[in-house]
Amino acid sequence: MTAPRSARAGPSRDLRFRRSVSEPREATMVVFEDRHDAGSRLAGKLEFLRGEDIVVLGLPRGGVPVAAVVARTLDAPLDVIVVRKLGVPFQPELAMGAMGEGGIEVVDRHMLRRARVSDRDLAAVEARERAVLDTRVERLRQGRPRVDLRGRVAVVVDDGIATGATARVACRVARELRAARVVLAVPVAPADTLARLPEADEVVCVSAPAHFRAVGAHYEDFSPTTDEEVVHLLEQADRRSRHDGGVATSPCDVDEDVFVPAGSVTIEGHLRVPEHARGVVVFAHGSGSSRHSPRNRYVAGVLQDAGLGTLLLDLLTPEEEGDRRKVFDIPLLADRLASAADWLARRADTATCRVGYFGASTGAGAALWAAAAPDSRVAAVVSRGGRPDLAGPRLADVRVPTLLIVGGDDDVVLELNRQARAGLRHCPSELTVVAGATHLFEEPGTLSRAARLARDWFVEHLVEDPPPAQDRGRP
Template identity: 65%
Template sequence: MDAATHLLDRVAALRTDDAIVLGLPRGGVPVAAVVAEGLGLPLDVIVVRKLGLPFQPEVAMGAIGEGGARLVDEDLVRRARVTPSQFAEVERRERATLERRVEQLRRGRPPRALAGRTAVIVDDGLATGSTAEVACRVARSLGARRVVVAAPIGPADVAARVPSADEVVCLLQPRWFQAVGEAYRDFAPTSDEEVILLLDAAHRRERGASSRTLAQVRHTQVAVPHEGLRLAADLSVPESPAGFVVFAHGSGSSRHSPRNRLVAETLQRVGLGTLLLDLLLVEEESDRANVFDIPLLARRLVSAVAWLGARDEASGLPVGYFGASTGAGAALWAAAEPSARIGAVVSRGGRPDLAGPRLGDVRAPTLLIVGGDDLVVLDLNRQALAQLRCEADLVIVPGATHLFEEPGTLAEAAIHARDWFLRHLAAGATAGAPGGPDDETGVRP
C-alpha cells in the first residue's frame, strides 16, 4: 500500500518503546497495520461512532468513542433543532453499536493500556477531523501521554481541526480538498474480516509467531489430472511452505469463492500453501446429482492430493483438507480412505453427515466450524461429531448463518481453521497419524 508506506517514512521518528499504533476502523486499520509492522510497534483499534442528525444521518452532529468520550457540534444541533430526547436516542443507539464493534474487532481481547504512552492514531484520511478529534479524546481519557494523528490525506487546515492532538502528520494537503479517496488508486471498502485478520496477525507477531505477506506467495493456475479429465485449480505457494491445504468447495460455489479465498489467504500468511480446485467441470455442474455425488468428489480430491505430492514444492510435506458445505462431506470421505495420509481436516458450515458411512474411519484430526444461527446444519454436525473416532472438535461461531455472511464471522472461522492446521500440519509432524476411540473430542461454544 503506497499511501501507508509513505506515511511510515514520515512517522519513523515515533519508533519508541512507549508508542502504540491505533487504527480507526475500518479504513484506517490497513494503513495502521503497515505503520505498526514497519515501526515494530503494537497495533490496536480505537473505535468511534458518528452521531448523525436524526433526519439526515450522513451529517454528523457529533461523535462518541470508548471510555465515554463525546464530541458535540452544539451550533449544528441548535440550527437543526435537535431536541435533547432525539440526541439521546441517537447516542444510545450508536453507543450500543460501538460496544458491539469493540467486542467483535478485538475478539474479546482487552484494549491496550495507553497510560503514559504515545498514541499514534492512524486513519486513511481526514475529512472534517471530528472522528480524529474524538479518537484523541478517547486516548487522552485512557491516559495517553502524547497523541499523534497520522493520515495520508486531509484538507490544508487539517491540523486546526484536531485540537486535542499534540501533532498531526498529513502527507497530502490539497488546497481544494474533495474526498479522501482522491489519494488512492484503489479505495475499495475495508471489510470487518480484513480488520479482524490484521489485528490478529499483529497479535501473532507480538507473540513471536512467524508471518508472511501475500507478496511472498507465488500463485499459479494449474490443471489437476483425474481419469482423463483436467480440473482447473489455483495453486498458491508461500516461501518455504510448512504444508498444504486442498480446498473442496460446496454446491453452487467454485475455486473463485471469495469466502474460501479469504480462508486461503489467512493460511498463506502463516506459511501454508493452498490448492483451490473445481471438483466438477462446467458441463458437469448442470446436473445437480453430481454436486451431491460425494464418492465422485472424494475420488477427485484423492487425485488432487496425489498430484500435489508429486510436485517439488510439496514433496514430503503434510496435506490437509478444507471443506465447505457439501465439500466437507467429500473431504471427510476422502480422508477415510485406508491409504489416506491426511494431516488434518477442517469443515466450515459443512455437511459432514454426507460422509456418514465413513465418519468412523476418519483418522485425521477434524475440526467442525458451524454458525450458531445455522441450526439445522449445527444439529447435523453435532451428530457427525459423535460418530468421529479421531481427535475432533466443534467450534460454534455466534451469530453466524450458513454462509458466514455476518460481519466478522468469516474471519472468526478462518482464524479457527488456521490454528487447527498450524497445530496439525507443523513441519515434521506425521501426517494422518492414526487416532483411536480414546482421542479427545470436545465442543467449544
C-alpha cells in the first residue's frame, strides 16, 4: 500500500514524511530468490526517487548486494554505512544498543538497567566495538572517501530487518552526516517494526508479512556475503560513477591520474583536490608499496574528507622499482618529492595550496630530507611507522612542524623515532605512540587512529592561519 502524496505534504518544515510500500499483511509470504532479486524488486518500489539527488547506502555485509542493484537501477552512487551492535557484556548476542560512524550511538537505557550494565562496562564495550567499526570502514572503503551526503537524499538499504536497531542507528548516522532526507528501504520486515522507525523520513518495504520469521527465511539463497564481495561491489560502483561522469564523492575540482616530471624521468601519481582546498599532502610510501596501497588510500580519504588535497605518488618508475639501491636512495627519493612540490606550485589549481609530506617507512626519511632543503616548499610533515632516522644529520635542518606516529608494539622503529626526534632541534615536533599497533598498523582501529592524527596535524598547519614569522620554528 502506498500513502497518497497529499498525506506526505504539509506546511510544517518539521513534518516527518512516511511512505510505506509493502505487500498486504494477509498476502502469502514473499520469498526472494536471492539478494539480487530482492534488490530488483526494491528498486521498483523506489522509482519515485529517480531523478532526485540520492545516495544509496548499503549496510554491510548483506545489505550491500541489495543496495548495489538499487544504485545501478536508479543511476545513483553507492556507499556503505557501517554500524555495530553493542552487546550486553555477559550475553553479547543480546543488544543493548548500536553505534555508527561519526560517534553516533543508540543505547537502550531500559536494557542497561535490566541487565545491570555499569557505565564502566558500557564504556568497555563501546571502545571495543568502535575499534572493530573503524577497522571495518578501513577494509571496506579501501581508501575511497566517504560519499558526501550533505543536502542529498540518503537511501539506507539492508537485506531485511527484524528489530530495526541497526537500521535506526544507520538512519541517525545519515542524518548526522547532514543528509536532507533519509529513506529506509528493505525487502522484508515485520509490520510492527516498520511502524517504529522515527529516525527515517520515509520507509519503503516490499513485503511486511503478518507472520514474520527470521530474515533468511524469506530468501531461497541467503548465503553469507563476504567483505571481498562488498569491496568488489563498491569498486564496481565507483568505476561506473567515474565513467558516467557521476559524482560519487565530495565536491572536487581535480580527481585524475597525473604524470609528474622529475629530472630525467616522469613519475606517476593520482591527484585529488576538493573544492576550496588550502593544502595538498604528497604521499611518500615505503619500500614494497605503491600509490595503490590500501593503507595510504585510506589515509588519503580521511584527509580529503577534511578538505585537503592529496597526491599519491610513486617516487620511482616501474623500471627503477626493481633496483634495491634506488629503493633506499633517500636523497634521490627526496629530490622526487621536491619535484612534486614544485609541480604543484606551477599548477593553477594548486598554486595557492600549502604542501605537506606524509611519509611511511623509508618515505618518511625522504620526506624529512626534502623538508630540510633551504628552498623547500613544504609546510608540515607527518611520518607513520616511518624511518626518520634515515634523514640523518639533515634532521637538524628541518624547520617545519613534524609529527612522528609510531605503533606501540613496533619496538625497534619506536626507538629509532625517539632518537630521530632528538635530532629535530629547530622545529615543532611531536612523537605520538598508537597503542597496540605494529609496523603496518594492521591491528583493529590503529590505522584509523593514525589517520585522524595526521588529519589534525595537517589541518592545523596547512589550513589554519600560520603563526607570526618570529614564532615559527620554535619547538
